[in-house]
Amino acid sequence: MTSPAPAPETVAHDDLCPICHLLLYAPVRTECNHLLCASCMAQWADASTLTRITPSSLDMDLSAFDPNYDPTPDLEAGCPMCRTLTAAVPDRKLAGFLEARYPAAYAERRVEEETARGSRVGEDGVQGMMILIGNRHRAERGGDEGPNKHNWTFFVRVSRPDIVKEIRVNLHPTFRPPRVVLTEPPFEVRCLGWGTFTIEAELVLNEPYGWVKDGMGSRSQSLELSWMLDFEGRGKQGRVRAKVKKLDGDADHPIDVDARASPVNLPHMDHQHV
Template identity: 60%
Template sequence: MVEASPPATETIADDDTCPVCHLLIYAPVRTQCSHILCASCMAQWADTTSTTNIIHSSLDLDLREFDPNYDPAYDLEASCPMCRTQTSAQPDTELSRELEERYPKTYQGRKEEEEVDRGQRSGQGGVEGVMILIGNRHRLERGSGDDNQHDWTFFVRLSRPDLVEHVHVNLHPTFRPPRVTLSKAPFEVRRLGWGTFTLQAVIVLKNPYVWVQSVEEDEKENELKLQWTLDFEGRGRQGRVRAKVIKEEGTEELDGIARRTRSGGVRREEERRSPVRYPHMDPEFET
């Protein structure tokens, strides 16, 4: 009987090895200074300071093809671990597919290692970075005379949508309803109106995750509030927000009580309010 030979070892080319961890590059990102490394290695160097300041950027920046497992490295400015220049990194999905096809066994092994490492960080209450895109798309609806209207879509996109319980969007009080709750991605609200105004988005995380406002002062919140003023110039505009989340243990019961209290308070407040409606600004106005 002929014994089966052990599987051949995959020899990794030097160009396919991460310069930081010296392993096969997994979930590769490419820096502006043209270096390629693992997204998780880049994340170790990234500046993941929590901030609610919105950095305006192009509408071309999109999270749909981004690997949610490595959000800290996504478009964050950092000192490049190779040349030490300030840079940012973008996922290289084409190279990722090539490496997986070239080294299927090794790539699968790297994937399992990264998932274990990530699970340990989350399970031990490690702080993780989350990238948020907030903005609006816009299209001008031509009417007769001065009857032009703006078809706009407000959106909130996150690199970790799986952590979100829901997103509350507070519109102008002339819209009905003035408050919209979105329970699953995509978190978008589309309306037709005449003028711009400032919206507020309240991003509520699933228990036991909380937003970290300050690691040093141990400031944590279940909700993250962001404001966005509609932009009707061209196709619209968006901004980026870098935030942090942490997984807390033993908060399920208290968090559930707090949520019920908050949601009940919101309903009672909305029942008391009876804002004036303007049909010309509210596409859902019913007479």
Template identity: 55%
Template sequence: MAETPAEAIAHDDVCPICHLLLFDPVRTRCNHILCASCMAQWADTTALSNIIPSRLDLNLSDFSPDYVAAIHAEANCPMCRTLTTASPDTTLKTALAQRYPLTYEERRVEELALRAAVAGSGHGTEGMVILIGNKHRIDRAAENRNTHDWTWFLRCSRPDLIEEVRVSLHDSFRPPQLTLRAPPFEVHRWGWGSFTVKANVVLKEPYSWITDGNSAATRNPVITLDWTLSFEGRGNQGRVRAKVRKILEDPHDDGRASPVAWPHMEADHV
């Protein structure tokens, strides 16, 4: 039986990183095109800030468990070194699959095998989106000064990775410390003044938060998020895009890790 002739791949359809046919192509803001997996690997090693506060422009219903860290994490472009992000180019993806059906299928099989190998190695990077904020309303029927009815919340696209959320309120509340072990991660109270709610978000083993300050080999299961309650209108909320990774514990490590302090989230009206 005669072998199927190899498909000739045009130069513009080759990834500049892996030098193979582009698969799940993403386009950077500086207009360079790479495989999603190549951009993910590059962003994982070159991102200047793995945690990016931003104005909220999505609803919880927009969250996807298939969020790809490389598409949303800022990194220096591997081609021109410009600080950028990348977005899926679905039009090009469809065109490549139609133009090179055999090669694109081979690339799909290769990518699936690669992802399985990375996931099994304990070094796979996954993306997570976190919403933090508070709802608010004025309780005009209150008989004392506690007229602000508020609900602090923390929601994320991967709640299955969260072990617990340790919440610290103002010392005037009883109890001032709470541990939330299952979603929804919310605290509802009445009060008269604003203050900063501190939340330590703890990942399940063997996951670790990826930040600029921690070693790739050291598990860091705890990060700290601060949110100052907003009593403007119906409340405010902010968004964080983060990365997590499976980390194999060092048998000589005592397992304790210092929380990583994240900056206050930028707020936007709900």
């Protein structure tokens, strides 16, 4: 005798995502205490991006992150519910509760997310990229030969080096050469000099990826960041939470390609201040 089909699961209103109106899948909780699907938060965050640099411990390294860490839920954007600028973190306890309470519906949502929409990281959607930017520093006494010098290393670390084509670094014009292009990790420039100045770094992605840069959803293959050298102690570091998107066939958002020539292409570079 055939067993009767299980009764369809009725999902409580509080367990529905306010964006897609489906059962919350891989839910994230915003700082303003709203719940959304991780993919819905990522898609909503597609409307804006932040490139401000947040101070971070110099000892922080990307290797300290869980290798399965998905920075997408950490993207900052206006909350779709209250418009407050916020970030979101995975609510794994709630995810486990929802999967246990609605096993069939949650399984259907998993299939939908991983096939129709892509995985939570989102091969075709907005993805997060963590960037560490800063400089290490060591003072060298000049002795009788002259003033003290500063041995410093400027660096950029990214959580997705596989999609970074190059990083263009603009130094003070007194350095030779004043502009270099780093083409593979570690992305860093080691120098010996006397004073601080602002370094301009331009991060260029491999096609078909582009940075999501503003509230209009414009895309560009390059992202510009500025870093003021710090000669206090061992140096300093900052963290940037940025967004990228795979742009295959995205005719509505053409990529802004920067065609400026790259004068020097090196994995890393040692400089002497002249």
